Amino acid sequence: MADHFFTFSIITLSLFVVASSGGLESELVADLLTLQAESKSGVIHLDDRTVSKFLTSPRTPRPYSFLIFFDAANFHDKPELRLRELRREFEIVASSFITNHNSSNTKLFFGDIEFRESQSSFQLFGVNSLPHVRLVGPTAKSLKDDSDVMDQGDFSRLAESMAEFVQYRTKLTVGPIHRPPALSKMQLGLITALLLLCLPLVAKRIFAGETLLHDPKIWLSGAFFVYFFSVSGAMHNIIRKMPMFLVDRNNPNKLVFFYQGSGMQLGAEGFAVGFLYTVVGLLLAFVTHVLVYVKDATAKRLAMLFTLLVSFWAVKKVILLDNWKTGYGIHGFWPSSWN
């Protein structure tokens, strides 16, 4: 009798457990769906508590996979980590996935964890370098060892390659990536309307000859800006995404402003040299067109002397820098008896 009761109680108990765990799971999924709906991009913000609630405590296999982006707000200003950009791409993948499945897919959720507020979760996952994206499958018991890490190659083509990673690992299709347009339709319409409105006004001004465009000073400063922009290699900095300066590898307290080797430059370096170029030219123009009208002879002489010294210093500096940078020693081909 006791034996029977025991068996019976075990059966009911286990039935109860199964039922309750099923209920628990659907509850979790419902929670996740609400969290997902609350977040703008569909990326659920996780912290230590929610990690344990959704990932460590539920029994495996969980009914969902989790793709987690590890973020650190204090590294957002380091351009070489590209955290902001990658996060934006991650959000694009998440929102595309959700819209492609009409927010009804409960197999995969996207989450992010911030380093400052959830350091223990970082330890739990064993994450010690960023950027880091990890997929926790339904069967993963240990978060550190059983989850899949997205490697560098999967970041390389941004959202597209992340989506491929998801497809390959979870067998869930992400579908087409929806990137937000650079300008929303509303903005575009407004801009066109404004332009159309302005057009007759501008045309009238132009014919009347009273725009800013008729002021040579504006053109002159524009011209100098274009010149400065070109010769300082700003275009190079934009295309190559060069930083303003580097930190010396051997001595982290020292900053490197000048890069040795032609064909490469740092941002600050280009601007400094571009400034030197422009200064000499402007001083020459100043001397020939402004200084001559100054009445006071001593002021004139002092200004002249100052100009000469500055120009001499700037030219010398640029030539020295150039020789140092390119490693060329330029010399004349005089007859050897002259030396």
Add this chain to the structure above:
Amino acid sequence: MATMPASASDLLKSFKLKTKQQELLIRVSILCLVYILAFITRLFSVLRYESMIHEFDPYFNYRTTLYLTENGFYDFWNWFDYESWYPLGRIVGGTLYPGLMVTAVLIYRILRFLRFAVHIREVCVLTAPFFASNTTLVAYFFGKEIWDSGAGLVAAILIAICPGYISRSVAGSYDNEGVAIFALLFTFYVFVKAVNTGSLAWSLASAFGYFYMVSAWGGYVFIINLIPLYVLVLLITGRYSMRLYVAYNCMYILGMLLAMQIRFVGFQHVQSGEHMAVMGVFFLMQVFYFLDWVKHMLSDTKLFQAFLRITVTCAVAVGGIALGLGMVSGYISPWTGRFYSLLDPTYAKDHIPIIASVSEHQPTAWSSFMFDFHILLFLFPAGLYFCFKRLSDATIFIVMYGLTSMYFAGVMVRLILVATPAVCLISAIAVSATVKNLTVLLRSKNKVVQTGSTKGSGGSKSSSKALLDQSQPFQKNGAIALLFGAFYLLSRYATHCTWVTSEAYSSPSIVLAARGAHGNRVIFDDYREAYFWLRQNTPQDAKVMSWWDYGYQITAMGNRTVIVDNNTWNNTHIATVGRAMSSYEDEAIEIIRSLDVDYVLVVFGGVTGYSSDDINKFLWMVRIGGGVFPVIKEPDYLVNGEYRVDKGAAPKMLNCLMYKLCYYRFGEMLTEYGKPPGYDRARGVEIGNKDVKLEHLEEAFTTSNWIVRIYRVKPPNNRCPHNVETPVVTHLGDVFPNGSNIHGQSGTCNPQNLGVCLDLLGLVDVNLGNAPTKPCCSLIEGLVDLEGAVCLCTAVRANVLGIHINLSISLSLLLRNCERKVATEYICGP
């Protein structure tokens, strides 16, 4: 007796020139000297090396010129070149700018007519210096037109030796740019002259100058966009005039009609997006003219204002609609990538690796500007200021030319060339105006003593200055000091230019020179050695595969057919080569065979330390290959984003075809004292894979310094006649090649686990290549092909896959999908 000295002194007196004549004589003799100087400074390359064609593109130009001299113009125009872009070929006549070749042949014919027995090669070598000399003359006249004859002279001197121009016009640099810069400057000069005078003759001349430019270089797009921009600025700033109307309309209409005669341009001139600006401005010009006429007819200003508003709005709207319709209907083609990358400089880097890969398309750092312009950079802003102080139609033009070309020069290193004439002209204005002011100062002192305050000695500015400075005792000394300073700077400029020309820009890059340990010059002539080897030792119809950089040289010097060359018109074809180079040998051999390649040529600098070799270009091959074939992924060749060839290199890198071909037998080689064998001097590391074995290729020829290595593609092996027509059928109990039985090898082949291969065996189109193959592949990993096939057959037969398949399954397809290379077709037998 006494009359003789008198008549002699009379004679002398009659020879004595007036000041005006003296000035003319000095000016002409300076110009002659500059003309000669511009020519001889470009002969450094001939003195240092020999009279030969340089670089890559010039070899194609030379080859076509040879063809033109031998076969005449019509054959040249209709030439279909089957020796390049095998198997596609290239329609040469329709895909090149013939101006350079026709010019060279014309010079050659004239010389021949004058009974000078020259070879066409010498003419080609000296074409660029000759045109550079002519450019100095144009620069003189241009400077004279903009400012005064002094500025013209200085401009001629500056441009004669400016390194930015010399870089593309040394003797032997037989390239389009050599004549194009002359044509560019000439067109601009004549157009400005036309705008200044409003004469039809000058605008006609500018149309012809434009035609010559179109026939010579693709850079004509710069002219056809700068001129409308200039006209637009003139219109906006209220400088519209009848002169402008005549000059622009004549130049545009005639220039367009003439340009359309060049086959390579053709109807693009009215259809492509790059040429739309000029057309839009043309119509705008008509609107302006019409308005002017109406204004003339209407006396009521209010009525005119209303009319003006309506017309301008209508005109702009109609223009916008027409442009939109043209774009939508496809009648107006969108901008090309090259043009687009100038406006949005980051475009090429992200979207067109084939443009971004070329070294001369890199963005410019400040040191390159310094190298190519030297003190002109300091003078340029001053010149700009001078121009703004004396605004006229001509100075506005030169300012716009200077600024736009400066901007483009910042985007691409090679466009410094286009900016050079403008920089020289504007700097010349600065130099000339300053020096003139100073000398007038020096001379005016005497004049003040002699004639009192006469104003009219110099230009308007200098006279005011002279007047102001009268009371200053130090002024003369100051002026002398400043003059010396200016001449010192100019002499530094001359020194710099000469040095740069001699050391940096005169290298033909087909013959390499280095300094030996004792300062002596060492010459590496490996390229020509290799090309002549190809010419002498390979069959006439052999096809050579190499990276596209060497295509022109191989066809011109080796006289053999190439797969791709420097005319990068077909990206897919180049990507195929890139893919072959970056695949494993047994995958590459399939591509190589499909292209009928007989020889593979690689350039390797590990022995000599030559750094622009194929290993350093390799990432671009991967990128360009990966752009078309996604199986090639750049990260596979990198370790943590770093490109390495040593022991820490990526495994795919260490085993790809390019690596193997470059480093074949290199592991045994001692390159530097005190370093281990296999030390790569170009990268400064010991290579990672010293035991390179080649299966399908064999070394045919390696040049004396190992710079060029040529491999022969082995014919298919006779002893294994596996092909698709006779598939291998595996039966139960088949014996593995290593001698063990199917059922004995459950350690590696476990048919029960192969359920994951279900997707691949029939349900998924395996050709897609993106099926989730990894789990299946990892199961049959470690088995040789036949083993894998047999194992899979067993699984099919044991029905572990849950499907009953009676069809014979293409197992090779599956194996291939697992990145296995199978030459045999396997089919499961009953």
